[in-house]
Amino acid sequence: MNTQEYKKFYDEVGREIGWDFSKLKISQEGVKWDFYKEVVEACKPTDVLLDVGTGGGEALLSIADQAQLLIGIDLSAGMIETAKRNLQLADIHNVRFLEMDVNQLMFPDHFFQVISCRQSVFNAREVTRVLTNDGVFFTQQVRENDKLNLKMAFGRGQAYGTPAGTLQNQYVNELRKAGLADIQVLEYDAAEYYETSEDLIFLLKHTPIIPNFGKEERDFEILEQFIKENKTDKGIRTNSARFMIVAR
Numbered sequence: 001m002n003t004q005e006y007k008k009f010y011d012e013v014g015r016e017i018g019w020d021f022s023k024l025k026i027s028q029e030g031v032k033w034d035f036y037k038e039v040v041e042a043c044k045p046t047d048v049l050l051d052v053g054t055g056g057g058e059a060l061l062s063i064a065d066q067a068q069l070l071i072g073i074d075l076s077a078g079m080i081e082t083a084k085r086n087l088q089l090a091d092i093h094n095v096r097f098l099e100m101d102v103n104q105l106m107f108p109d110h111f112f113q114v115i116s117c118r119q120s121v122f123n124a125r126e127v128t129r130v131l132t133n134d135g136v137f138f139t140q141q142v143r144e145n146d147k148l149n150l151k152m153a154f155g156r157g158q159a160y161g162t163p164a165g166t167l168q169n170q171y172v173n174e175l176r177k178a179g180l181a182d183i184q185v186l187e188y189d190a191a192e193y194y195e196t197s198e199d200l201i202f203l204l205k206h207t208p209i210i211p212n213f214g215k216e217e218r219d220f221e222i223l224e225q226f227i228k229e230n231k232t233d234k235g236i237r238t239n240s241a242r243f244m245i246v247a248r
Contacts, residue, residue, distance in 0.1 A: 024202060025195035028240060032188040035140045035244065039116045040066045042136050047113040050105075050130065053120020057083030057097055064092045067114070073100040074120075105130050114138075124174035136248050137180065141167055143241035145189065147209050150238050153226040154210050154219070168243050180247040187243045193235030197227050200236050 040063050043049060047067045051060045054072030056079055064070055072095070074080050083097040100106060105126045113132050117139040127137055144159040144166060151157030159167070172183055194200040201223070204213040213219055230237045 024199045025235075026199065027193045027195075027234060028190045030188060030190035031240070032186065032190075033244065035118050035138070036063055036116070038244070038246075039063065039114060039138050042114055042138070043067045044113070048111060049114045049116065050107070050112045052102055052115065052117035052122050052127070054083060054097065055079050055120075057086050057095070059118065061086060061090050061092060061095060064090075064095050068094065070095045072097045073102070073105075075099070075101060102126065110135075124171070124178040124180075128175070128178040128180055134248075136246065137175070138244065138246055139171065140242055140244045141171065143168070143187065143189070143243055145239070146241040147238050148241075149230060150204075150210065150226065154222055156211060158209050158211070168245075171245060175245065175247045182248040184246045185243060186246075187241075189239055189241040192238050192240040193232065194238070195235045197223075197236065200227070 036059050039049075043063075043066045045066075045068060049067045049070045051070065051072040054060050054074050057072050060070055060072045060083075072083060074083070074097075077099050080097050080099045087095055087097060098106075102121055103123045103126065105123075107130045109129055110132045111130050113135045115127055115131055115135065115137045117127075117137075119140060119142055122139060131137055142158070144162045144164050146159075147157065151160040168185060168187075172185065175183055194203070204210055204223070210219075227236055
């Protein structure tokens with residue numbers, strides 16, 4: 001997905017539902033970390049934190065009491081509109097949301113002690129520039145084999161056919177070139193169960209896992225067969241594959 005496609009997709013989703021999937025009934029087995037808990041453990045009360053690709057801001061607002069100032073940025077005007085509405089409802093005063101391009105961060109050098117980026121694009125040079133010398137950068141990203149049985153059923157999907165580790169290696173190399181030498185990488189591939197077919201359809205309609213889901217004639221026929229073949233006592237089974245990079 002290129003920058004313009006990203007913006008169009010997230011503008012539409014941001015205005016309709018934001019990025020809060022909390023109502024989905026999902027269970028997982030084998031998840032090795034909670035991303036924002038990892039971020040919080042690195043925070044001090046006096047820190048300034050940047051959240052790249054903040055979406056509707058729900059995650060950032062949930063950790064607002066862990067730092068002095070938290071700033072969430074997103075390329076999508078729709079997402080930032082949603083985040084600002086969520087901020088107003090939450091009545092929190094140390095969080096700001098800004099529409100901003102990750103390739104041109106409008107902040108001074110060495111401004112943030114902690115930078116987080118969950119499943120969004122980032123620019124390694126810009127992240128390094130605005131990070132303090134003793135700061136830490138966290139990013140969680142989707143691995144190529146995420147939702148693999150779904151992608152195989154549809155014969156298409158996000159990063160489908162891309163060699164495993166491609167994105168991880170790209171980001172590690174970019175961060176090293178940008179000057180971050182202390183880099184740790186963690187991975188997991190967890191079982192994921194969707195309680196109902198409606199939960200799974202919501203996911204497919206509001207994420208780019210299966211591009212243009214519902215627009216191809218056979219999509220719902222394929223989905224019906226997929227649900228039959230992957231329905232278990234725990235729900236409809238797929239997988240959640242992630243990697244996390246912690247860089248200093």
